[in-house]
Amino acid sequence: MSARLVAVLAGVIVLLSACAPAPTAPATRGPLVIGIVGDPASLLEDDGVGSVIAALVTEPIVRLTATDELEPRLVVSIPSFANGDLRIVQDASAPTGRLVATFHLREGLRWQDGAPITADDVRFAFDQDRVAAVGTQTRTRADRIERIDVVDPHTFRVAYRAGERWDQWALGPRILPRHLLEGANAQALARYASMPVGAGPYRIVSRAPGRIDLEAFPGYVGGRPSIERIVVRSFTDRSSLLIALRSGEVDVAPYPDFDADLYATLDRSLDAKTQQVLYTPAEMVAMLRFGGRLDEPAIRRAISLAVDRERIARTVFGGRARIPDSYLVAPLWAATDVPAQPRVDVAAARELLLGAGFHAGNFGIMERGAERLVVSLLVPPSPALEDAARGVASDLAAIGIAADVTQLAETEVERRVTQRDFDLALVLEPADDPLVATARYRGLVSPWFDVLAQAAREASDRQEKKVLYLECQRLWSEAAVALPLYQALKVDVVPARLQDVHAASHGAPITWNAGEWRLP
Secondary structure, three states, X not given: OOHHHHHHHHHHHHXXXXXXXXXXXXXXXXXXXXXXXXXXXXXXXXXXXXXXXXXXXXXXXXXXXXXXXEEEOOEOOOOOOOOOOEEEEEEOOEEEEEEEEXXXXXXXXXXXXXXXXXXXXXXXXXXXXOOOOOOOHHHHHHOOEEEEEEEEOOEEEEEEOOOOOOOOHHHOOOOOOHXXXXXXXHHHHHHHHHOOOOOOOEEEEEEEOOEEEEEEOOOOOOOOXXXXXXXXXXXXXXXXXXXXXXXXXXXXEOOOOOOHHHHHHHHHHOOOOOEEEEEEEEEEEEEEEEOHHHOOHHHHXXXXXHXXXXXXXXXXXXXXXXXXXXXXXXXXOOOOXXXXXXXXXXHHHHHHHHHOOOEEOHHHOEXXXXXXXXXXXXXXXXXHHHHHHHHHHHHHHOOOOEXXXXXXXHHHHHHHHHOOOOOEEEEEEEOOOHHHHHHOXXXXXXXXXXXXXXXXXXXXXXHHXXXXXXXXXXXXXXXXXXXXXXXXXXXXEEEOOOEOOOXXXXXXXXXXXXXXXXXX
């Protein structure tokens, strides 16, 4: 190339550079927006929507990771026999032994208002939890603890109930800001529940109808979060939330607002390059429960043979949902293979009813004397559960059982199931704690089931527990005391470029580790 040509090209490059627009600084990204359905007054109830926000604000003493491992958060380590902080103590009130664990809080911990965190906050929380409403998660965990003693400002000791060998014992104690809540009246408690002050990765800056603004907490135990601001926006229904998600107004749409029944809509309407849908098999089962009127073995087995669970999973969830054969499901460590539930056999189902003395009456409904198999099928508000319930009703009609699908509030369905005041009920049953899931069926399977359930509760070794739970599941399956329709799927929509987000199979919301999220 000649020297003259090189000079000409150089001049052209200089000219083009002068004409090009000056580079601009990268735009500052706005807050990460999380969309939810509803505007919960309290963020601290056992509520799926509230827990999404509570996980941003609060921090547990010990948390359960996405792989079901115990991880110390506000404490230095998990007590163990090896480090000397875990012991089994025998006394007159605990002849079989009592588990005693000593926890050490990290140095320098502070609440989001700047007050120091101490062991007194742990003892205060226990005093509140043991008088909480029966059936709540906090009360269930507190009932497994005998007492909590404060050793010093940074050390507390937990003595569990005699014979208690709970696999998740380290999750029992929790923490509340004593300086804010001690002696608070009902109005102050409600205000705190609406805008809690915690030790989590984000603190609430402001709250208005339909919107909560949060900012990164610099004193967070995991270090200041990478994402500086988060906004939670409330929508009236999931259709409105889906529209906002598609338009880019919302970045994250968490479970339980979206369910796997939306799979076709999500697959069709979202941009896979910028948004990802996480389908996570949950440790939770959609269970068809049999009430008093249908507690007869022949009727239960007939229903089990009539309901086409594979068709329900295919039509409602596009085949994504697993069909379990037990009340415990993988990846829970206690879930094991049990004899498969019988598949659909309508003729055999009708024969069972005929053998029990029923005959086809008016409109083909089975009758036995004055008894007619006209029943109510209770279901809480959930599009997926409602669709599944209608599928069950259609299958039961084929064997002469007329089931009317009745939607009631979730708390009312739970109350009726607990009191055995129902015919049929389709409910989501958590299965992340095998002890609680097994206790749910005590008195309904057989005396031997109850003996094994108690033995599993008291066993100290996980392998021994697993063997006992296997036998419990086998007995449960043989007795057909309930019919598992499908394993619930947790559906979360997040930005494709959001890093370090991990959906957990247990009950924690997608925000359980939001302090570690990163947007490159």
